[in-house]
Amino acid sequence: MSISYRMVTKKLHFTDGNGNPLKEKEIHVKQTNHSFLFGCGAFDFLAYLHRKDEEFKTLTDYWLDLFNYGTLPFYWGNFEPEEGHPQTDKLMEAAKYLKERNVAVKGHPLCWHTVCADWLMKYDNETILKKQLERIDREVTGFKGVIDMWDVINEVVIMPIFDKYDNAITRICKEKGRVALIKEVFDKAHECNPDAVLLLNDFNTSINYEILIDGCLNAGVPISAIGIQSHQHQGYWGKEKLDEVLDRFSSFGLPIHFTENTLISGDIMPAHIVDLNDWQVDEWPSSPEGEERQAKEIEEMYRTLFEHPLVQAITTWDFRDGAWLNAPSGFVRKDNTLKPSYHMLRKLIREEWWTDTTVKTDSEGEAVVEAFKGDYCFESDGLSGKAGLSDNDPMEIRIV
């Protein structure tokens, strides 16, 4: 595979404000955004917007300089710790802040057995499901237009057999079965925002997840994209496993999002740990060798995913070291200095896979542009026009 799928070769017809061709003019073709979603956890924005201190300002600027896509946390237990008092305003502020800066936002997740609201457990199963669907309605309808992408339900393969602690969602999943619960929550989300991108998301990349997706699709669940987690605290999957996972999950023909990617720049978590959450350490340092390794793995992984035509998004989970599990999992160290992985990814996203070029129109005002799919600004003689380039069809661009 190559990355030709990510590009357009397009005849553009440049005109002035009166529709006359701009003949034999130099046009500066400047990309302003990628069609591909280069994402990261945007949890830190909540702290930034809340506290506005310099530490978070720096982090936020680094973040915005790299990503066009952010995941915001909607864990029910944190979002609505007390029934009837959701943190809607706080999340709306963060979502709007990102949207205004050209960043697509995804809410994560609407239904999950972990970080679930404990107060749900006092209700019977019928009421729990009712409240789950009402919750989906509230968030999906309430954030429509600001957040139009949701991890609807998370980790369903394990959901009905999760036995670390009692919780309301495992109870209803056990009673209804996986596919029926998935169908309920997806149907509700789809009803509330028919244009939303709705994801099923799981860390299980085995045949279990394949069969689950297969069942959901045959049961008419409106899944927009398959979400694959890839927390690699126990070591990089490597290209072979990555290709194998892509091969298996692309059989559905649906877009694939790598929703939660982690590659660390320190010691690897021992292989015998089954639930990553069981590895709790006070210190998990980043090392120079680890940082070089992380940058190489980031490069190989992003290249592999960017080359695959069905992949539409890659989200690295932690932006700064020391977030989930205290791992050295970020692009930025704890002291806010940039790691090699940051520079590597910036080189890919903003240089190698980024179009900034000049073309000269012919006597008809036309020029062929080869460019990465995305949004563009076209400048000539101090005037400009904007357009999104997504296919090879000819297009008129008005420079005014």
Place this chain on the structure above:
Amino acid sequence: MSISYRMVTKKLHFTDGNGNPLKEKEIHVKQTNHSFLFGCGAFDFLAYLHRKDEEFKTLTDYWLDLFNYGTLPFYWGNFEPEEGHPQTDKLMEAAKYLKERNVAVKGHPLCWHTVCADWLMKYDNETILKKQLERIDREVTGFKGVIDMWDVINEVVIMPIFDKYDNAITRICKEKGRVALIKEVFDKAHECNPDAVLLLNDFNTSINYEILIDGCLNAGVPISAIGIQSHQHQGYWGKEKLDEVLDRFSSFGLPIHFTENTLISGDIMPAHIVDLNDWQVDEWPSSPEGEERQAKEIEEMYRTLFEHPLVQAITTWDFRDGAWLNAPSGFVRKDNTLKPSYHMLRKLIREEWWTDTTVKTDSEGEAVVEAFKGDYCFESDGLSGKAGLSDNDPMEIRIV
């Protein structure tokens, strides 16, 4: 759990040919069949009916003395080795022979990637599917009334990733996906015989199979019963695993059939063998200790399954040692002598779980009968009546 679920406590009103009550009469209540399906592979009947020699006559008599349910082979590659020349007559003869002897017959299987017809591989996938559905129509329609129970599709968990050799069914399963293929073949079988009992059957008892069933049911696949294989060449599962499997698969509320049970009376196959077919031996002797062990395991397993209200059938795969894999897996040795497992199972089916009793009617001609669910003959003074007992509702029995 107890076996009360397998019994009725029923008030019977006995009358004579004119409808007058049979007052204060002794009635002999003789069970003639079980509602529960005690089954065995009936492949040997084909040889018996074909060759009619004494060896098979003995075997057949032993078989018929124990079982009320038999599985006949419909492997496409053997059933129709040359396209257009199916062995319909041979199978019909065997099926009718069993049916006339009060034995329910199941056909196994209508769709499977193993023992598949090689001639299918010359066709494209669309044609393969068309021929698969025509094949289902031919068998299900053609045998209707004689065979009304089918293993519709076999081992789908592994079907699209089966890579031992190329075959037509893996090809179409890979292209269509598991659930869509299951739906096609079940819909066709159901259309051809709406009253048939249609099974999905697998040796995979993991979460994979659970999720597959879940998906099928949500996609509207008309599954009548869940088929579970339990070939235990590598050692008896034990009661704990048996209970665990029953617990997981009973969550669907569907009847459960143990479709292919094997417990052996010799050395255990090494645990490192993944595909049982990879274990090919010239000799696999039955031993006295092995035979005692097999009988104990048969007892525990049949008791456990008979106690579970959703289990409706248990089929032991091989009747005689030396069949599949040359294993000592039968109730009968290679020299046609009966093993302890035969006597054990006969004791359970024909003694402990069998009703043969005498009741005395009261002054109204009534008597309460406690009996195992099944078919009965009621005898009094040289006259008799027949009825099936399946619930606790009062019933009139005419003795003529």
